Amino acid sequence: MGIASRVLLAALIAVFALPATAAQLVRIGAAHFPPYTIRPETGADTGLLPQLVEALNRSQSDYQFVLVPTSIPRRFNDFKQGRVDMAIFENPDWGWKDVPHTAVDMGLEDAEIFVAQRQPDRQQDYFSDLRGKRLALFSGYHYAFAEFNADPKFLTGQYNATLTYSHDSNLLMVLRGRADIALVTRSYLIDYVLRNPDVDPQLLISERIDQIYHHYALIRPQAPISGEAFNRLLQKLRDDGQMLAIFQPYQIQLVPAHDH
Known part of the structure; x- marks a missing residue:
């Protein structure tokens, strides 16, 4: 095969190969x-x-x-x-x-769950009524308990909510008594407890699920x-x-x- 033919063949192979590899x-x-x-x-x-x-x-x-x-x-x-x-x-x-x-x-x-600070007199019924409790929520999230209304004014006005961009901050607010309940993703809570094992005994985790993701x-x-x-x-x-x-x-x- 001549040089010109080989060059042409190589060019054709390259052209036809392009759609398959790009x-x-x-x-x-x-x-x-x-x-x-x-x-x-x-x-x-x-x-x-x-x-x-x-x-x-x-x-x-x-x-x-x-x-x-x-x-x-x-x-x-x-x-x-x-x-x-x-x-x-x-x-x-x-x-x-x-x-x-x-x-x-x-x-x-996945699931969105409620988390509170563990106290001797606190049981699962603590999560059944959110009225009068200070909530720590993630800004922009759509929560089932609020009928998926993510408007900050609605959440702060109706639910006494503090909105942040950090699940860590929300859990710390609960642990330090600055919020009563935080809502967190279950997968996130598992990761958080793995990173902070000393925190696990301090948390009361709800059996109530806000929503299934x-x-x-x-x-x-x-x-x-x-x-x-x-x-x-x-x-x-x-x-x-x-x-x-x-x-x-x-x-x-x-x-x-x-x-x-």
Whole structure:
């Protein structure tokens, strides 16, 4: 074969190989939501979302998933304006009703629970009535007890709530007597107690659950990946045990997907 023919053949091979090897970039919004995403704006790659993204990228080559830092309040506009293609560990009920999206059930469940300071006379019935109690809440979260109304004025006015951007701060408020009850994600509380084992005996943890987090991935209509394609990638991670390895340590349950 002549030199010119070999050069032409190599060029053709390179051209035809390109579509197969060029992964499509999929940008996932990363808002501070521990232990799922922890301070993404600092460039830290800790949390469950970075672990999931790493597993997704390792398991296939059609898509390259990257994290784009956002925030709880800003994530809606970032999604609508196309700065991100996907929001993960979300629920369509959390303010997404008027935002066009495709919801993919991730088959993951977590819970929001109540935590108080342990005292000799305190039992589970302490959590049954929130009236007159000082609540420590995470700003921007949608709570079931408040009918998913995240408006700060409503929460401070109706529920005597202090709003922060830190579960750690809310738990410390409870431990120091500055708040009566904090609401925290169960997976976060497990992580917190692992990091602060001396705190465990000081906390009264509710059997009452404010809400079950059934997690969805929300995909923008113009995203480079479809809901069906992303669902297949998640199923692959479920089948090979990677989803279990990532989420089981935090007592995040793998459950059958259901229609929303």
